[in-house]
Amino acid sequence: MSRHFTEGRLNETTWTDRDDEAIIKQLTEVKGIGRWTAEMFLIFHLQRPDVLPLDDIGLQRAISQHYFDKQPVNKKTMLELAKPWQPWRSVATWYLWRSLDPLPVEY
Numbered sequence: 319m320s321r322h323f324t325e326g327r328l329n330e331t332t333w334t335d336r337d338d339e340a341i342i343k344q345l346t347e348v349k350g351i352g353r354w355t356a357e358m359f360l361i362f363h364l365q366r367p368d369v370l371p372l373d374d375i376g377l378q379r380a381i382s383q384h385y386f387d388k389q390p391v392n393k394k395t396m397l398e399l400a401k402p403w404q405p406w407r408s409v410a411t412w413y414l415w416r417s418l419d420p421l422p423v424e425y
Contacts, residue, residue: 322348327347328344328345328348333364338360338366338368338369341356341359341360341364342356342357342360345359353373354371354373354374357369357371357373357374358371360408361408361411366408367405367406367407367408367409368404368405368406368407368408369407369408369411370396370397370400370403370407370408370410370411371411372393372396372397373393374411376414376415376418377396377411377414377415378391378396379418380414380415380417380418381396381399381414383417383418384414384417385399
């Protein structure tokens with residue numbers, strides 16, 4: 319990944335002006351980085367407030383548990399459910415993760 323920075327294929331200084339999907343597209347061009355990893359980068363490194371990581375198993379489990387009586391839920395349904403959470407879906411995700419494991423995490 320560092321090679322992508324040194325060769326100019328990744329430029330963090332442009333990310334403040336780009337939307338989440340543009341950054342995800344750029345990051346996933348790097349071999350070994352998938353959408354989930356890019357979304358975690360947006361949430362934790364860039365501190366983007368409105369990321370909904372639909373592929374995240376913890377988020378899927380929490381939504382299933384709290385909204386669908388522990389029944390499986392598909393991504394389309396999750397996306398629809400999360401519409402009222404905009405523009406704070408990252409924050410909602412944090413709370414849903416914590417609901418599964420309420421003990422504080424030290425970073």
